[in-house]
Amino acid sequence: MKPLSRFKCHGMPFQIFEPLVSRSLLGIHFQRPSFCSAAAIEWRTGPNIPSANPLINEFSSYCYQWDLANAMKALDSMQKYHIWVDSVTYAELIKCCIARGAVKQGKQVHRHVFSNGYEPKTFLINTLVNMYVKFNMLDEAQALFDQMPERNVVSWTTMIAAYSNSEFSQKALEMLIQMLREGVRPNMYTYSSVLRACKGLFNLAQLHCSIIKVGFESDVFVRSALIDIYSKWGELQAALCVFNEMVTGDLVVWNSIIGGFAQNSDGVEALNLFKIMKRVGFWADQSTLTSVLRACTSLALLELGQQVHVHIIKFDQDLVLSNALLDMYCKCGSLEDANCTFNRMVEKDVISWSTMIIGFAQNGYSKKALESFEAMRFSGTKPNYITILGVMFACSHAGLVEDGQYYFRSMKKLFGIDPGREHYGCMVDLLGRAGKLEEAIKLIHAMEYEPDAVMWRTLLGACRVHRNMDLAECAAKQILKLDPDDAGTYILLSNIYANSQRWEDVAHVRRSMRDGGIKKEPGCSWIEINKQIHAFILGDKSHPQMDEISRQLNKIIWRLKEVGYVPDTNFVLQDLEGEQSESSLLYHSEKLAIVFGIMSLPKRKTVRIRKNLRICGDCHVFAKLLAKMENRRIVIRDPIRYHHFHDGACSCGDYW
DNA sequence: ATAGGGTTAG
Numbered sequence: 001m002k003p004l005s006r007f008k009c010h011g012m013p014f015q016i017f018e019p020l021v022s023r024s025l026l027g028i029h030f031q032r033p034s035f036c037s038a039a040a041i042e043w044r045t046g047p048n049i050p051s052a053n054p055l056i057n058e059f060s061s062y063c064y065q066w067d068l069a070n071a072m073k074a075l076d077s078m079q080k081y082h083i084w085v086d087s088v089t090y091a092e093l094i095k096c097c098i099a100r101g102a103v104k105q106g107k108q109v110h111r112h113v114f115s116n117g118y119e120p121k122t123f124l125i126n127t128l129v130n131m132y133v134k135f136n137m138l139d140e141a142q143a144l145f146d147q148m149p150e151r152n153v154v155s156w157t158t159m160i161a162a163y164s165n166s167e168f169s170q171k172a173l174e175m176l177i178q179m180l181r182e183g184v185r186p187n188m189y190t191y192s193s194v195l196r197a198c199k200g201l202f203n204l205a206q207l208h209c210s211i212i213k214v215g216f217e218s219d220v221f222v223r224s225a226l227i228d229i230y231s232k233w234g235e236l237q238a239a240l241c242v243f244n245e246m247v248t249g250d251l252v253v254w255n256s257i258i259g260g261f262a263q264n265s266d267g268v269e270a271l272n273l274f275k276i277m278k279r280v281g282f283w284a285d286q287s288t289l290t291s292v293l294r295a296c297t298s299l300a301l302l303e304l305g306q307q308v309h310v311h312i313i314k315f316d317q318d319l320v321l322s323n324a325l326l327d328m329y330c331k332c333g334s335l336e337d338a339n340c341t342f343n344r345m346v347e348k349d350v351i352s353w354s355t356m357i358i359g360f361a362q363n364g365y366s367k368k369a370l371e372s373f374e375a376m377r378f379s380g381t382k383p384n385y386i387t388i389l390g391v392m393f394a395c396s397h398a399g400l401v402e403d404g405q406y407y408f409r410s411m412k413k414l415f416g417i418d419p420g421r422e423h424y425g426c427m428v429d430l431l432g433r434a435g436k437l438e439e440a441i442k443l444i445h446a447m448e449y450e451p452d453a454v455m456w457r458t459l460l461g462a463c464r465v466h467r468n469m470d471l472a473e474c475a476a477k478q479i480l481k482l483d484p485d486d487a488g489t490y491i492l493l494s495n496i497y498a499n500s501q502r503w504e505d506v507a508h509v510r511r512s513m514r515d516g517g518i519k520k521e522p523g524c525s526w527i528e529i530n531k532q533i534h535a536f537i538l539g540d541k542s543h544p545q546m547d548e549i550s551r552q553l554n555k556i557i558w559r560l561k562e563v564g565y566v567p568d569t570n571f572v573l574q575d576l577e578g579e580q581s582e583s584s585l586l587y588h589s590e591k592l593a594i595v596f597g598i599m600s601l602p603k604r605k606t607v608r609i610r611k612n613l614r615i616c617g618d619c620h621v622f623a624k625l626l627a628k629m630e631n632r633r634i635v636i637r638d639p640i641r642y643h644h645f646h647d648g649a650c651s652c653g654d655y656w
Numbered sequence: 657a658t659a660g661g662g663t664t665a666g
Contacts, residue, residue: 091657126657133658157658192659224660255661262662290662323663330664354664386665393665422665454666 053083060089066096072105079112087124094127098134106131110144126154133162153187161193172197186214192221195229204229217242220249224256231260236269251282259291267295271304284311286318293324300610300637301528302332323351330359333608333635333642350384358390363642364651366398383415389422396430397655404430421449425458432462433655437471453483460492465655469496487513487520488613524612525593525636529600536592545596550587553595557586560625568618590619590636598630606633614638624648 055077062071071093078084090113097106110128113120120128125148132141145151145159156179163172176194179186186194191211198204208217208226216222223242230239243249243257254277261270274292278284284292289308296305305328312321322345329338342348342356353376360369373391376383383391388411395404408427411417424447431440440459444451456478463472476493479486490513497505512518523538536543543549557565567586590611597607615623615638627634628648636643644651 087657095657123657130657152658154658159658161659187658189659195660219659221660226660228661250660252661257661259661285661287662294663318662320663325663327664349663351664356664358664384664389665425666 055081055083056085060085063089063093063096066092066099068093068096068100068102068105071096072108075108075112079115082116084113084118087121087127090120090124091127094131098131101135103135103137106135122148122150122152122155126152126158129155130158133158138162138166138168151182151184153184153190156184157187157190157193160190160197164193164195164197169197170199173199173203188216188219188222191216192219192225195222195225196232198229198233201233201235204233217245218247220253223249224253227253227256227260231256231264234264236260236264236266251285251288254282255285255287255291258288258295262291262294262298265298267297267299267301270295271299286312286315286321290321290324293321293328297324297328297331299533300332300526300608301533302329302334302608303528303531305329305332306337317346319345319347319349319352323349323355326352327355327359330355330363331637333363333606333637333644335359335363335365348379348381350381350387353379353381354384354387354390357387358393361390361394361397364397364644364653366394366400369394370400370403383417385417385420385422388415388417389426392423392426392430396426396433397653399434399653401430401434401436421447421452421455424449425455428455428458429462432459433465435462435466437462437466437468441471451478453479453486456482457489460489464492469500472496484516485518487518490518491520521612523589525589526610527593527597527608529597534593534596536589536596538587538589543592543596545599549592549596549599552599553586553591556595556626560622560629563625563629565621565625568621588616588619590615591622594623594626594634594636597634598626598632604632606635609634609636611636611638614640615643620650620654624650 055074059071059074059078062068062074075093090109093109094106096102097109106128110131113124113128125144129141129144129148132138132144141159141162145155148155156175160172160175160179163169163175172194176186176190179190191207195204195207198207211217211222211226217226223246226242227239230236230242239257239260243253246253254273258270258273258277261267261273270291274284274288274295277288289312293305293308296302296308305325308328309325312325315321322341326338326341326345329335329341338356338359342352345352353372357369357372357376360366360372369390373383373387373394376387388407391407392404395401395407404427408419408423411419411423424443427443428440431437431443437459440462444455444459456475460472460475460479463469463475473493473496476489476496479489480493483489490509494506494509497503497509522540525536527534527536534543557567590609593609594607597609601607615636620643623634623636623643623645625648626632627645634643634645636645641652
């Protein structure tokens with residue numbers, strides 16, 4: 001028996017011999033040398049450093065092959081014979097446990113490396129702490145962290161990153177302070193993870209300052225984390241500053257800034273940056289394309305979205321990206337493409353289903369939305385807060401009062417989701433649409449939430465449809481209390497007064513608007529022709545083909561009048577653009593955009609318009625008649641709903 | 657060994 005050379009021993013007399021080995025088929029029988037009982041030994045092994053101990057060689061090779069089952073068997077024997085290996089090999093095994101989600105095995109490794117007086121190194125404990133973090137077992141991670149005799153920057157960063165990503169993000173900041181007090185210096189890893197735990201701009205500025213002070217601001221990880229958190233707080237200019245200071249950036253930094261603009265509904269800037277990114281020579285990945293799709297979605301750019309779709313095909317199917325694509329098709333009003341995308345998805349999560357349900361509902365296909373919901377329940381995917389909103393939206397849109405009430409009342413019992421403010425909003429919409437204005441008001445007063453401006457606007461919408469001036473006045477006043485800058489509501493209120501010849505009240509409203517410096521946003525409609533966006537703004541004649549468009553519009557109106565179209569200047573409760581004379585009504589931006597679309601697009605192609613304000617009643621009639629006369633599909637997306645005009649009817653069922 | 661970017665409503 002010859003002694004082995006590579007080992008370390010903690011404080012006990014030792015003499016190590018190779019165990020006698022006899023190999024059977026599976027099991028390995030070891031003879032335990034009695035004199036190495038409680039000795040804590042660390043063997044240095046590794047893929048290329050064979051040990052003279054065959055058990056260790058077995059174990060280590062299983063670890064590096066990620067053969068979890070056999071590694072655990074070998075670990076058992078090592079436990080029995082009080083043998084330990086080096087930290088790197090354990091770390092490999094732990095990595096394998098993390099990748100496989102093997103909690104039980106991971107805990108076993110944990111027990112093993114703390115057994116019989118063995119003292120694992122900081123490195124190894126860090127790996128175990130990280131394992132518990134990855135298993136989302138923060139309490140275990142914290143307990144292990146607390147009992148560490150020595151904590152280095154990695155130990156701290158592991159915990160800080162864990163808390164930053166959790167609901168206890170406050171704890172991440174506290175730990176950063178604690179870490180500084182104990183004299184451990186944070187590194188780039190620490191800063192890039194703690195940034196997302198910021199509780200506000202002041203906090204963020206403090207962190208940003210210390211990052212500059214220690215010179216980490218040029219690290220790409222820190223930079224992208226900074227850009228990301230500034231955009232999450234809506235500070236796009238600050239994000240852009242951080243971005244522009246960069247000399248050699250990477251793809252993720254680009255993705256951060258593009259995503260920042262896309263998420264803050266600045267699709268134009270997001271697409272602009274995307275263009276520059278490509279020019280500089282970066283290839284888009286799934287994350288980039290997801291943000292680009294989101295930009296297309298907010299701008300209703302179907303054709304650009306379709307181009308992105310072509311690029312997506314070269315990647316393996318990606319759930320988040322597919323969901324974004326699905327949403328793009330829904331929001332651009334192309335339900336056929338959305339449905340097709342949905343059916344082709346190999347993996348669907350609650351967001352995929354919700355997107356599809358909401359897509360059907362917003363585009364006026366309530367029945368299909370409810371069918372999808374049933375299919376979702378059948379598939380076993382659990383609905384969430386937003387799914388139920390989509391379902392209730394579908395019910396209110398189709399006038400399914402009882403179904404909507406059923407889902408509202410039983411959502412807690414069936415799906416374990418408490419009705420939130422938005423669900424109440426849907427109920428108000430549902431009741432209001434059905435003409436049950438009294439019940440809607442009762443619900444608003446009975447709910448446990450304070451009604452907000454959105455809620456009152458919903459009620460106001462119902463008042464407009466059911467022509468209830470008194471309640472409309474009350475709702476409008478409530479809205480202005482909560483949102484005094486809402487120009488549309490001022491105009492509506494003034495229209496209500498004008499209609500009842502309450503001129504003093506009209507003057508009062510106008511005065512409040514003037515005093516408050518509130519200007520109504522001009523109506524604006526966009527249409528995409530050949531990847532170019534054409535914008536039409538009420539009263540703006542700068543479009544190069546404006547003369548031809550006006551001529552065509554007049555011709556169309558003339559022909560429509562022959563089949564019974566009467567420009568309706570009396571949309572007191574409808575006209576949010578606040579222009580009631582016939583001439584201005586005739587030049588509402590959506591009419592110009594529709595006519596331009598008909599002029600420029602090939603014959604059968606659907607005319608797709610996006611609008612910044614709700615569509616007025618007159619334009620709605622105009623579009624319905626024109627769709628029939630020209631045998632064209634026209635889709636108008638306003639800030640809330642979609643109108644699919646076809647054959648003299650609209651998918652909204654004249655309710656919006 | 658520890659770190660950064662993407663999807664559903666409003």
